[in-house]
Amino acid sequence: MLNESQRSQLEKVLLEERARLLQSAKDGLKFSMERERSIGRDSIDESMEEELFSTELRLRDREKFLLNKINGAIERLENKTIDECEDCGETISFRRLLARPVTTLCIDCKEEKEKEELTKSQTIGRGGGGGGDESMGDHMDDE
Numbered sequence: 071m072l073n074e075s076q077r078s079q080l081e082k083v084l085l086e087e088r089a090r091l092l093q094s095a096k097d098g099l100k101f102s103m104e105r106e107r108s109i110g111r112d113s114i115d116e117s118m119e120e121e122l123f124s125t126e127l128r129l130r131d132r133e134k135f136l137l138n139k140i141n142g143a144i145e146r147l148e149n150k151t152i153d154e155c156e157d158c159g160e161t162i163s164f165r166r167l168l169a170r171p172v173t174t175l176c177i178d179c180k181e182e183k184e185k186e187e188l189t190k191s192q193t194i195g196r197g198g199g200g201g202g203d204e205s206m207g208d209h210m211d212d213e
Contacts, residue, residue, distance in 0.1 A: 084143055084144050087171075092137070095130065095134070139172040142172070153167060157179040158176065160178070163176075
């Protein structure tokens, strides 16, 4: 169980990160709205600009995902359940929460999940996995 000081510490970290992400989102919106579309440029310049813009959009998507996780962590903090593992119900250590405030798993469950993902990726890598929507590309898990 977290004490009040620990909860305050976590709240401060989460609120600061949320504020940073919201500012970044505002900057990203401004960037996309003020983007110049010069006519008559060569195709290489235009291609590079489109690639930069695409990268910017992917970054914003990742930040939006993280913002949702932060909002969830703040809600769990308010409900005093932030230190409960969603898989096993055991306590998540304060040190772990301080290092990764959006975590929803204790270290044991997280390690087990990573082992399962590694086994799954090795099976797919050998061609043994079924098709489907299993993408081993760039993804963000719950950690």
